[in-house]
Amino acid sequence: MIEELAQALHEQQQSSQEEQLQQSIKNLDQKLEHVPQAKPRRFDTYADIARHGYFGVEKQPTGMLQNEDVANGVEPILQQWPQSPVQHEVAPAAQYARMNHLQPQPPSAAPKEDNPLLKHPKELSYVDKKMIKNEKLSATWLQISKHALNQEYQRAYEMALTQADDIYLLRLIM
Amino acid sequence: MLGRLVDSTGKQVLQRLNRIVRGGVFYKLQIDWLDDSHKIGLFKSLHPEVQNEYLDTLHHFCDPNSQLVKQGIKKRAGDVYRVV
Numbered sequence: 001m002i003e004e005l006a007q008a009l010h011e012q013q014q015s016s017q018e019e020q021l022q023q024s025i026k027n028l029d030q031k032l033e034h035v036p037q038a039k040p041r042r043f044d045t046y047a048d049i050a051r052h053g054y055f056g057v058e059k060q061p062t063g064m065l066q067n068e069d070v071a072n073g074v075e076p077i078l079q080q081w082p083q084s085p086v087q088h089e090v091a092p093a094a095q096y097a098r099m100n101h102l103q104p105q106p107p108s109a110a111p112k113e114d115n116p117l118l119k120h121p122k123e124l125s126y127v128d129k130k131m132i133k134n135e136k137l138s139a140t141w142l143q144i145s146k147h148a149l150n151q152e153y154q155r156a157y158e159m160a161l162t163q164a165d166d167i168y169l170l171r172l173i174m
Numbered sequence: 175m176l177g178r179l180v181d182s183t184g185k186q187v188l189q190r191l192n193r194i195v196r197g198g199v200f201y202k203l204q205i206d207w208l209d210d211s212h213k214i215g216l217f218k219s220l221h222p223e224v225q226n227e228y229l230d231t232l233h234h235f236c237d238p239n240s241q242l243v244k245q246g247i248k249k250r251a252g253d254v255y256r257v258v
Contacts, residue, residue, distance in 0.1 A: 154180060161186050169187070
């Protein structure tokens with residue numbers, strides 16, 4: 001008899017604990033519903049683009065002002081900044097614009113899809129490919145000239161020999 | 175400048191320069207531009223001394239005793255020299 005009573009008491013305690021747990025889970029779910037969920041994006045900065053390549057980009061890098069940001073002005077972005085972890089990348093550009101008294105510009109007529117850096121390699125035209133190649137060579141030349149200015153000639157010549165065209169080697173020699 | 179580079183890099187630079195010069199790209203450039211300038215009439219407007227200097231350069235390109243200039247370039251330089 002005593003054992004049966006003890007068993008019943010134990011079961012009652014267990015069920016009350018389960019109810020409490022379920023209630024606390026419900027409370028947590030209700031709280032989480034109000035937390036803004038940041039969507040993960042693969043390429044958020046130019047550093048990411050440099051690391052992973054130009055292609056497969058879902059959206060323009062957010063380190064710069066987007067067309068709609070420029071059209072709407074920078075104030076709305078600054079007001080929203082502290083509330084969302086995703087938007088903080090836009091804020092430095094907006095802050096820079098405000099500090100330098102830059103006026104919002106109308107969005108450019110060219111659609112975003114025209115940017116060859118955002119296209120799939122199969123969709124690139126001959127001119128697009130040439131442009132991308134020239135941009136890479138220009139970036140390499142900037143690095144070479146930087147080494148040369150710092151009198152790191154060994155590194156500059158190594159880069160010119162291995163990564164750049166003949167004309168850049170000649171330019172370095174000159 | 176070579177003294178500031180390690181030997182292997184210096185050798186690579188020398189090799190590359192030699193290849194560029196012997197490739198004759200500068201000869202080709204000069205011949206093409208002189209040919210174009212003649213076709214559009216720019217060459218005639220140059221000072222006679224300048225014209226003479228450019229023609230002298232072309233003459234050196236088509237010198238049969240020159241071993242540095244490739245045969246194809248010599249022929250083209252000779253053609254342009256005669257036309258100009």
